[in-house]
Amino acid sequence: MKNRIRALILDMDGVLWRGEEPAPGLVDFFALLHERGIRYIMATNNASKTPEQYVDQLARFGVHVPPETVLTSAQATASFLRRQAPPGTPVYIIGEEGLRRALTEAGFVLSADGARYVVVGWDRGLTFEKLAQATLLIRAGAAFIGTNPDRTWPGERGLLPGNGAILAALETATDTRPIIIGKPETPLFEEALARLGASPEETAMVGDRLETDILGGQRMGLFTILLLSGVARREDLETSPVRPDLVLEDLAALTAWLKG
């Protein structure tokens, strides 16, 4: 398989860094990709940050990449909506800067007034009024879209509510299931492959979570590589129904595998 890999979809947290610490061998890894002409895109379920914020983080770790190499679930959501609705369409959002920016740059008007779409990303300024507005719109027939299904978010105090928890509140209030854009669903992967100009057969997914990165990669027909440098532990492989094609310790091991 190794010789067929022309492109990589890379998860970031747990793969390229962990918290504020870069993965060992991060600079060497990107040097190898550039040297071999292996295309890459970094794809994240987090809709709250902008691509520039990720580019800045990588630059602090000594890796310089253009913003087009970062794909957030907010941007994939904007692309998904662009295929269904013309610019100027009113969209009601629950979300932060990353989602606001992605949708306004795609030409949508952020307004509850006449909104045909309710898009829900992670929002640390969530209020009852926002949930109420979204509920009324969805009950009135607006399409219900979630950027990502992550149930929790690891904060300094422990596991905090993720976007999946906000979606669950709205699903309960509306009896409607959201369309999900992020991993493990396929729209984020489809957008990544489109940007890479790559086919599934020549692309590998590299991630640290079995139930999102690896499961989603398998649904798209990608070669899947689990790194044990983040969430998943070797023990999890014994009980999980999700089987990656390749399991490696960390990014340095992936570099060595690609070189070997």
Ligand SMILES: [Mg+2]
């Ligand atoms: Mg991760």
